Amino acid sequence: MLDLEAASALLDVVHSTGAGVALIGDQRQALPVGHSGAMALFWRRSLRHVELTTTHRFTDPEWADLTMRLREPRSEDGMRDVAEDLIRTNHVVMTNSDVEAREAMVDGWFDAVRRRETISLVTATHTEAQEISEAIQSRRIESGAISTSVAISGQSGQPIFVGDLVQTRRNDSLADVQNRQNWVVKTIGKDHVILAASADTTDLRKVSLAYAESHIHLAYATTVYGVQGETTDRSLVGPGVDAAGLYVGLTRGKADNAVVLVAPTESSAKLLLVEMMQRETVEETMEKSRGAALSELRRAAQRTIEPIVTAPGRRLTSAGLE
Numbered sequence: 045m046l047d048l049e050a051a052s053a054l055l056d057v058v059h060s061t062g063a064g065v066a067l068i069g070d071q072r073q074a075l076p077v078g079h080s081g082a083m084a085l086f087w088r089r090s091l092r093h094v095e096l097t098t099t100h101r102f103t104d105p106e107w108a109d110l111t112m113r114l115r116e117p118r119s120e121d122g123m124r125d126v127a128e129d130l131i132r133t134n135h136v137v138m139t140n141s142d143v144e145a146r147e148a149m150v151d152g153w154f155d156a157v158r159r160r161e162t163i164s165l166v167t168a169t170h171t172e173a174q175e176i177s178e179a180i181q182s183r184r185i186e187s188g189a190i191s192t193s194v195a196i197s198g199q200s201g202q203p204i205f206v207g208d209l210v211q212t213r214r215n216d217s218l219a220d221v222q223n224r225q226n227w228v229v230k231t232i233g234k235d236h237v238i239l240a241a242s243a244d245t246t247d248l249r250k251v252s253l254a255y256a257e258s259h260i261h262l263a264y265a266t267t268v269y270g271v272q273g274e275t276t277d278r279s280l281v282g283p284g285v286d287a288a289g290l291y292v293g294l295t296r297g298k299a300d301n302a303v304v305l306v307a308p309t310e311s312s313a314k315l316l317l318v319e320m321m322q323r324e325t326v327e328e329t330m331e332k333s334r335g336a337a338l339s340e341l342r343r344a345a346q347r348t349i350e351p352i353v354t355a356p357g358r359r360l361t362s363a364g365l366e
Contacts, residue, residue, distance in 0.1 A: 046071065047078030051086070072115050074268045074288045078209075081332070101275060103299050107133075111295050117321060135294070137304045138313050145174075145283050148304045150179045152280040153264055161277035165265035166293035168284035174202070174271075177262035181208060186299070194232045196253060199261040205231055209242060211263035211270060212251070219251045224270050226263050257297045261353075280304060287321050295331035 046067065047052075058065055071083040087093065099108040110129055116124045130136050139145045149165050158165035167173040184190045190207035198204045199213070208229045212221040221227075227239035230248065237256045241247035251260070263270065265282075268289040274296055281293035283301040294301040307313035322339075 045074070045076045046082040047076035047080065048082050048085075050076075051082035072288065073292050074272055085230040097247070101295065103128075107135075107301070113347070114294060114321075115291050120318065120322075123318045123321045124314065126321070127314045130317060131310055131313055135302045136313055136317070137302050138248055138307050138309070139304060140306070140308050142283070142306055145304045145306050146176060146179065149176050149265065149280055149282055150183065152278070152302075152304075153180050154183070156278050159277075161299070162294040164271045164274055164276045164279040164293070165282070166268055166271055166279065166285065167265050167282040168267070168286075168287060168289060170267055172282060172284075173267055174262060175266040176265040177209075178202075180264040181205075181262060184336055196232055196237060196256050197227075198256060199258065202261055204229060204256070204260065204262065206230070209263050210239070210240075210260050211266065212260055214255075216251065216255060216259075218292075219255065220248055221249050221251060224266075226270075271296055285320060290317075290320050 046069070054065065057063065067083060067086050069083055071080070071087075074128050076082070099111065102108045102111070110126070110133070112121065113126050114130075117126050133247050137148050139148055149167075153163055153165060165173075165176060166321075167176065181190070184203075184207070185192060190205050192203075192205055195205050198210065204210060210227050210229055212225050212227065213223055215222050221239070226242040227249070228242055228245065230238040230240045230245075232238075235253055237251050237253065237260075239251060240251045268285065271279075272292055275298065276296050277299050279293055279295075279297035279301045281290060281301075283304060285293060285303075285308050290303065294303060303317070305313050305316050307316050
């Protein structure tokens with residue numbers, strides 16, 4: 045998650061103090077919000093490397109091997125092979141619409157609860173994560189699993205109740221909570237909220253209502269940045285994620301991992317998977333940035349653009365206004 049600007053500042057400190065530096069991470073996972081490439085440059089220039097190559101998380105050794113190929117398919121042919129194997133081994137859920145895809149994600153959460161298993165729901169955007177989270181919350185309210193008698197307002201006025209799964213979005217040293225930690229709302233008081241760690245309900249934190257209103261939101265689903273480093277029993281990845289989202293999302297679950305696609309056929313699902321695996325490039329140099337831009341332009345130029353109706357009798361196409 046180290047961007048180039050922060051890496052440059054770090055090197056200024058290293059040069060001025062004579063200190064050494066060790067970096068730990070995986071550039072095949074989610075990239076920094078800023079310019080990527082710092083890890084690649086450090087790896088290229090470092091005199092010492094240690095690379096972990098053995099996978100311990102999964103119960104199925106064949107799946108462990110497939111995730112390594114998913115992490116670095118190396119070529120477009122390799123991407124097609126990975127896509128075919130994901131479909132063949134039933135790690136792809138095919139749906140006909142965005143609505144069906146969202147329902148599959150919600151159903152997956154409740155199925156995991158019935159099995160007494162933990163699950164990661166990974167989405168392409170924060171908006172999608174909140175839509176799924178609110179749908180799960182609504183169904184839990186209907187079933188009586190959570191009560192609406194006491195509530196707080198989270199980020200953007202989002203109603204949050206006792207029993208909801210939430211995420212803190214800002215470090216607070218006094219409350220001892222960190223950005224992107226997951227919690228269950230334990231109790232709601234007049235001026236505070238008690239949070240229990242999602243993995244250990246005896247691990248409690250107390251935050252103010254002011255903090256909750258500004259820095260807490262529902263977290264039944266989250267983006268790849270919210271699940272990186274997590275281990276659950278299962279994982280379900282939503283449509284439209286990039287290569288990092290696909291790889292990270294499909295490697296959270298110990299027992300089962302699947303991706304939900306808006307694709308009615310295996311051939312369309314395969315095409316989508318290959319496209320998703322292409323949506324990330326580590327750009328540590330200007331040459332790499334230019335190459336990534338050209339590659340994206342080539343892919344965009346090959347897509348069919350549907351006509352956009354602009355006025356009666358006229359339409360906007362890739363060739364212009366007709």
